[in-house]
Amino acid sequence: MARYYSFFMVLAVSLFAFPGTLPAKDMVLKKPPASLDKLYPPQSKEPQFIQQMHKMSGSFGGVFVNMKEGDWENAEKKAQAFVEAYEETSKMVPEWKDYFDLKAVKEFAAAVPSRDPAKIGKASGPVGKTCGKCHGEQTVAVWTRYHWPKVDQIKMVDPVTDKELTYGKFMHEISGTFKGVTVNFGEGQYDRSSKALRDFKKRYMELKSTCSKCHTNDAVKEFFVGQPIAEAFDNLARELTAAKPNPGNFWKNVGTIGKLGCKQCHLTHRSYAIIQETWEEE
Amino acid sequence: MKIRIRWIRWSFLLLALAVLAGLALFKLINEQPRLIPAFLVEQVRQPDLLEYPEARRCADCHQEIFEAWKKSRHSLAWVSESYIKNSENRSKEKCLACHVPKEVVPGVKPDPRLQQRDDGIYCVPCHVRNGAMNGPYDLFSPPHPTRKNADYRSSKFCSTCHQKTFKEWSDTGSRQTCQSCHMKRRGGRLTQKFPLNWMHVKREVADHSFPKGDLVTDSLYVQGSFTDAAFMVRLVNTTVPHRVPTADNGDPRLFVQVTFMDEKGGELDGDREILSPQQDTALIYQKPVDLQFFPPTQTQSARIVLRYQPAWGKERSDVVSLTVQR
Numbered sequence: 001m002a003r004y005y006s007f008f009m010v011l012a013v014s015l016f017a018f019p020g021t022l023p024a025k026d027m028v029l030k031k032p033p034a035s036l037d038k039l040y041p042p043q044s045k046e047p048q049f050i051q052q053m054h055k056m057s058g059s060f061g062g063v064f065v066n067m068k069e070g071d072w073e074n075a076e077k078k079a080q081a082f083v084e085a086y087e088e089t090s091k092m093v094p095e096w097k098d099y100f101d102l103k104a105v106k107e108f109a110a111a112v113p114s115r116d117p118a119k120i121g122k123a124s125g126p127v128g129k130t131c132g133k134c135h136g137e138q139t140v141a142v143w144t145r146y147h148w149p150k151v152d153q154i155k156m157v158d159p160v161t162d163k164e165l166t167y168g169k170f171m172h173e174i175s176g177t178f179k180g181v182t183v184n185f186g187e188g189q190y191d192r193s194s195k196a197l198r199d200f201k202k203r204y205m206e207l208k209s210t211c212s213k214c215h216t217n218d219a220v221k222e223f224f225v226g227q228p229i230a231e232a233f234d235n236l237a238r239e240l241t242a243a244k245p246n247p248g249n250f251w252k253n254v255g256t257i258g259k260l261g262c263k264q265c266h267l268t269h270r271s272y273a274i275i276q277e278t279w280e281e282e
Numbered sequence: 283m284k285i286r287i288r289w290i291r292w293s294f295l296l297l298a299l300a301v302l303a304g305l306a307l308f309k310l311i312n313e314q315p316r317l318i319p320a321f322l323v324e325q326v327r328q329p330d331l332l333e334y335p336e337a338r339r340c341a342d343c344h345q346e347i348f349e350a351w352k353k354s355r356h357s358l359a360w361v362s363e364s365y366i367k368n369s370e371n372r373s374k375e376k377c378l379a380c381h382v383p384k385e386v387v388p389g390v391k392p393d394p395r396l397q398q399r400d401d402g403i404y405c406v407p408c409h410v411r412n413g414a415m416n417g418p419y420d421l422f423s424p425p426h427p428t429r430k431n432a433d434y435r436s437s438k439f440c441s442t443c444h445q446k447t448f449k450e451w452s453d454t455g456s457r458q459t460c461q462s463c464h465m466k467r468r469g470g471r472l473t474q475k476f477p478l479n480w481m482h483v484k485r486e487v488a489d490h491s492f493p494k495g496d497l498v499t500d501s502l503y504v505q506g507s508f509t510d511a512a513f514m515v516r517l518v519n520t521t522v523p524h525r526v527p528t529a530d531n532g533d534p535r536l537f538v539q540v541t542f543m544d545e546k547g548g549e550l551d552g553d554r555e556i557l558s559p560q561q562d563t564a565l566i567y568q569k570p571v572d573l574q575f576f577p578p579t580q581t582q583s584a585r586i587v588l589r590y591q592p593a594w595g596k597e598r599s600d601v602v603s604l605t606v607q608r
Contacts, residue, residue: 042372149374155367157596198553206556208560213368216377216531218446221562
């Protein structure tokens with residue numbers, strides 16, 4: 001057990017809104033327990049854990065829908081179905097059994113036949129809290145583990161050297177040639193900067209070939225690797241072959257690639273990769 | 283002696299009768315199948331054919347089509363190594379629709395199927411719809427119901443999965459269907475099982491190996507020329523009514539490799555560009571593309587080599603090669 005808990009990430013979620021009134025909370029992002037693997041593809045054909053969640057929320061919510069309609073017979077049926085679904089769920093992931101409060105659920109089900117909305121509402125409170133606590137603590141971890149594809153499974157072939165590299169190593173190559181462009185420009189070595197730019201562009205555009213490994217919708221390619229970036233590359237090339245390159249234009253286009261390209265892509269894609277990597281390092 | 287002659291007569295008569303019966307059956311099956319009583323048809327139906335049997339089952343009769351399909355990339359859509367790698371060991375849900383389709387309804391993205399996944403894109407999902415084998419012909423097949431469906435000879439059928447290629451093709455306004463290049467037809471029989479095959483007329487059979495199509499010098503215009511400071515390569519896709527290369531999720535590529543040589547033919551330097559659908563650099567039908575290269579000053583000649591790398595592998599093959607003098 002300790003294996004899964006020994007490596008975790010701490011993300012500090014500071015509650016800036018109420019300095020002093022509320023203590024800052026830490027969020028611990030642990031790798032989900034191994035027993036959950038069996039409930040998600042590829043080990044199971046269907047995402048069983050999510051299906052179980054729908055079963056619970058369908059019956060839990062069903063109690064209130066029926067209550068509002070005054071259909072007490074069905075409200076009681078849903079309450080029974082909910083007790084069963086909840087118990088079932090509590091056994092699915094042994095490491096998470098403490099999140100569940102079977103006593104609270106039974107008390108909730110026992111309150112339904114009273115047909116007293118206030119009493120039922122009150123009894124549902126502690127149950128809802130068990131849902132919320134687990135969601136707050138585990139959803140991001142589960143998304144990272146089972147929904148976010150692993151970037152380290154993508155093997156890149158460097159378009160300049162034809163060498164096969166991991167995605168992370170390839171990023172270093174990109175970063176290196178980007179610096180080759182800017183450093184040489186700063187030194188007034190426009191020829192070298194120009195040559196580095198050709199390699200940089202090839203490497204950068206190679207990223208465009210990877211989108212379809214995770215996305216099936218081409219529209220995403222308007223971001224990070226789309227028209228504004230292509231134009232920035234063209235502008236840089238033009239600037240570097242001009243008789244007298246204009247530094248203002250040069251740095252403006254470097255900025256476009258850095259912000260609309262590297263930075264925005266990192267903000268959407270890299271956090272998950274960082275968490276996944278941390279979990280792998282055991 | 284007499285007995286023997288009589289026996290010979292009888293056997294002639296029987297033979298003649300058998301031939302007549304055969305001809306009548308041939309006529310019936312090929313021209314008037316509706317005259318065959320329904321209860322007789324029911325006797326010879328093999329209902330399992332409509333219930334997702336494995337592809338091999340169709341080979342009991344459609345041997346040649348089966349063997350062609352076996353050679354096609356469609357038969358490998360689920361077991362392909364690169365597919366397995368790119369789909370995180372087949373766990374990505376959104377990849378299933380086109381690689382293990384349940385039913386091809388022309389123009390509609392399929393649902394994934396659970397049965398016979400190893401067969402990838404195979405006979406049943408491409409042909410079984412509404413309880414019958416849909417196909418290009420109006421014909422009578424004893425073992426399974428059939429239905430003529432004009433979609434089978436239109437590009438729309440392929441558009442179900444080759445969505446981007448279809449879009450590119452539509453944009454060219456070409457009248458040649460995908461099938462006319464990737465599923466060429468020739469005379470033959472649909473079935474090989476004796477004597478069933480002789481009971482059906484000869485027709486045209488489409489090539490189910492779905493050949494990729496060869497890039498040859500005439501389908502591509504390639505020319506190089508030196509300017510003052512640069513070496514320009516002009517490329518035009520003159521004949522293929524979609525991008526070259528074309529892809530949906532695969533990553534086929536054409537590498538344009540340029541090598542510069544001095545007067546003795548010694549290599550000085552080189553560079554290359556990638557033409558690929560994923561990078562939006564593939565050659566658009568009849569739209570010239572000019573690539574710029576920078577030769578060292580001592581350059582006397584340049585060699586241009588086009589290499590093709592398929593969507594499903596890393597091996598590259600040379601398709602075009604030419605040398606240009608300064």
